[in-house]
Amino acid sequence: MTSFDSSPQFNVWRTLLALAIVLVMLATSGWTAARHQRGDTNPLQRALNAWSDGRFQGKALPDADAPSAKLAGFFASLSRAQRLDLAERYPLAVGNMNGAPPKLRYRANRIALEEAVVVERERVRDHRLSTEGRQEADRRMHRFLSLLHPKRHVLAFDPTGRGRVAEVFGNLNRAARVSVVVPGIDTDVLTYERTYRTFSAPAGMAKSLYKAERAQREGSLPRSASGAPRVAVIAWADYTSPAGIGVDAVTAKRAEDGAVRLSDLVRSLPGKKSVALYCHSYGSVVCGVSARDLPSRVTDIAVAGSPGMRAANAAQLGTGARIWAMRDQDDWIGQIPNLELAGVGHGTDPVSAEFGARVLSANGAAGHAGYFEPGTESLDNFARIGVGAYQTLRCAAGTNSCYHDAEDVVSA
Secondary structure (H helix, E strand, O other), X not given: OOOOOOOHHHHHHHHHHHHHHHHHXXXXXXXXXXXXXXXXXXXXXXXXXXXXXXXXXXXXXXXXXXXXXXXXXXXXXXXXXXXXXXXXXXXXXXXXXXXXXXXXXXXXXXXXXXXXXXXXXXHHOOOOOOHHHHHHHHHHHHHHHHHOOOOOEEEEEEOOOOOEEEEEEEOOOOOOEEEEEEOOOOOOOOOOOOOOOHXXXXXXXXXXXXXXXXXXXXXHOOOOOOOOOOEEEEEEEOOOOOOOOOHHHHOOHHHHHHHHHHHHHHHHOOOOOEEEXXXXXXXXXXXXXHHHHOOOOEEEEEEEOOOOOOEOXXXXXXXXXXXXXXXXXXXXXXXXXXXXXOOEOOEOOOOOOOXXXXXXXXXXXXXOOOOOOOOOHHHHHHHHHHHOOHHHOOEOOOOOOOOOOOOOOOOO
């Protein structure tokens, strides 16, 4: 872990440097970023409007923004054929509807992805677009085709703008413990997965964590009656992250929007399963903003490579969840000043003593994007949190009580 000089002179220097960075960002980016809202060309909004105007068995459909429990009750009152009919009529709406059964959302999003492939294929052939525009359409088309693989379970999908997606690894209905990976800046449908640096992208992060959690349960904890480890992991790239290191990256606007979506997701998960959040980089800002409103089923929030959680200390997050933090010694985020001034900056460094998080080892992570690489202590620690094996965690160098008062889960 990087050590920091706490002298007054050093703190003044950090503050001046932070102000200089902010001024440069404001000069080059402006106070506000264009949101690129496209009105009636927004596919998801069109789908939601159609749902709002639709009727089923002579009655109006429930509000798509209704509490997930109410929507779950609505879908539970329908037959399987009726649910499938709604998914086929309103695929993009049902596929993004918290409260709809996961398997129904998977089916709806397959239909929505198939429709999106057709749209992008037409754009590829549209010579009114620039060469760059057609190339982007081709990349999007191939991304959607990848997500259509029969073994993939897409929990949320929105092709609007840069695009959003969430995917489940494992059986969400049967899992007793669910882990949610919340990524940072520059996350969209094109960066959701990568062929190279696989484990730096949300899909690779979640898949790596799922495999590690399964290995942990198979090696040390009881398994379900069927013999399959009861864990599931969600790659949650279902918020609009900042694009690049600009004003959005040093303010909370994107995090505030994402926090609402994250809380809605957690509340909508079926059953009484416990949830752990793994928040990387700007994703830790999202988790910090959402912490106070998260339900009690969230037992753990783990941040890696965090610029701050919009809080002066862990207690200020207002959650009963355990707060874990880690940072590799080579992570460049450690050189960013930690402060919050006039809404700019994200607050105290989560790995600092004054923040009060449980600080874990990240040995082997190698930089800002390596925390989910197989073979690292960072991934191993994440997996142990995910299965509830707290007493076997590896603390950061110089500490040996990061797991104090955290009891292992012996049945889940």
